[in-house]
Amino acid sequence: MSIAASARSTLLRASKASSVRALGSLTAVRTKYTLPDLPYDFGALEPHISGQIMETHYTKHHQTYVNGINDAQEKFAAASTPAEQVELTSLIKFHGGGHVNHSLFWENLSPTSKAGGAPPSGKLGDAINDTWGGLDAFKGKMNAALAGIQGSGWGWLVKDNTTNKLSIITLPNQDPVNTVQYTPIIGIDAWEHAYYLQYKNVKADYFKAIWNVINWQAGEKRFSS
Amino acid sequence: MAETYTLPQLPYAYDALEPYISAQIMELHHSKHHAAYIANLNKAISSPTAANTQSLIHFNGGGHINHSIFWKNLTPASSEDAKLSAAPSLAQAIDNEFGSFNEFKGKFSAALLGIQGSGWGWLVVNAGKLEIVTTRDQDTVPAGTTAIFGVDMWEHAYYLQYLNGKAAYVENVWNIINWRYAEGRFTGEAEGEFKELRAML
Numbered sequence: 001m002s003i004a005a006s007a008r009s010t011l012l013r014a015s016k017a018s019s020v021r022a023l024g025s026l027t028a029v030r031t032k033y034t035l036p037d038l039p040y041d042f043g044a045l046e047p048h049i050s051g052q053i054m055e056t057h058y059t060k061h062h063q064t065y066v067n068g069i070n071d072a073q074e075k076f077a078a079a080s081t082p083a084e085q086v087e088l089t090s091l092i093k094f095h096g097g098g099h100v101n102h103s104l105f106w107e108n109l110s111p112t113s114k115a116g117g118a119p120p121s122g123k124l125g126d127a128i129n130d131t132w133g134g135l136d137a138f139k140g141k142m143n144a145a146l147a148g149i150q151g152s153g154w155g156w157l158v159k160d161n162t163t164n165k166l167s168i169i170t171l172p173n174q175d176p177v178n179t180v181q182y183t184p185i186i187g188i189d190a191w192e193h194a195y196y197l198q199y200k201n202v203k204a205d206y207f208k209a210i211w212n213v214i215n216w217q218a219g220e221k222r223f224s225s
Numbered sequence: 226m227a228e229t230y231t232l233p234q235l236p237y238a239y240d241a242l243e244p245y246i247s248a249q250i251m252e253l254h255h256s257k258h259h260a261a262y263i264a265n266l267n268k269a270i271s272s273p274t275a276a277n278t279q280s281l282i283h284f285n286g287g288g289h290i291n292h293s294i295f296w297k298n299l300t301p302a303s304s305e306d307a308k309l310s311a312a313p314s315l316a317q318a319i320d321n322e323f324g325s326f327n328e329f330k331g332k333f334s335a336a337l338l339g340i341q342g343s344g345w346g347w348l349v350v351n352a353g354k355l356e357i358v359t360t361r362d363q364d365t366v367p368a369g370t371t372a373i374f375g376v377d378m379w380e381h382a383y384y385l386q387y388l389n390g391k392a393a394y395v396e397n398v399w400n401i402i403n404w405r406y407a408e409g410r411f412t413g414e415a416e417g418e419f420k421e422l423r424a425m426l
Contacts, residue, residue, distance in 0.1 A: 060389040094341045148277075150284045151343035151362030152380075173342035192343075192380035193389065201257040201381065 068095030262288030287363035
């Protein structure tokens, strides 16, 4: 199972376990989330994303979301009233979303010496051509969507689970993709911490450069799943 | 014809807030980020045809207002204005409302660190009563309240110096709050500011 799929299913399992525990009808062992392995070195995405950004992003930011979701789930399990649990849902969404989003992100990046930047072939490539007329036209639309995010957030190429149609969506902060409606194909982190040390305020350059390290093979797997 | 907005000058040099906020951060923050909010605000006002014009005015106009207050509510740590004694009536009101300055500082810092994503923390006065509020992205303080001072919690406000260590930024920013300016806003000097722009947000 992919790290992202594993993060998602673990999150689902654990949140179910928590609700069950909250009802007091069952004792379950809580799953602690952990940082997934990064499938490449911190410096492997250079010059497009610097080693310093990757190291800070993964060992500090992602780790903080992992700690945050574990902490929030512990508090949720210990909460004695529904009101206390409701109070915690925002933290669970934020940190759980941060964990899921970053797990997907690491997986849909790859060094240019490996899969990074190689255009999608097969069904995903066809679907992008059908929807936008070509990969470059799609990138242009996606970059415009990313540039338009007001504040922190993410841009996603998603597949609608009912119609199988591709579309571009943006989500604020760490809101995760609604996986009942969509399958996330490719995610791009538009938080300032994802690019600021290297690109500063010129985020358009980051959005241009990141396509050189997008792992379309990972995208194709998600598209076909 | 609506007003065209321009970048206000900083009331101090880019390096004047060191070591608490680096000159590099200040220069980018003022000459690039704040300037971009203004450029995009003027663009949205002058060609109000896009479907998202209102959202662009809200975001960029808010960015202009928030940063304009922020620059003035900071001051070099060596300044007399950086002492709480420069805000006698505000300090009294803080004691009355929060019990003590340290209680207030702790609550304000916790509110800043609790922001999920980009946003601001503010001390506001609401119908005569002091309150701590946070606003997301470039939202301005709630209607009917007056900002006394604010702290920018966007990552661009601290990242080049503090990286993910935002708690250290929050701790350090207390050294450079302009209490004289805050006192002025608390005693009515902020009345009517950005009236035309606020009405457009």
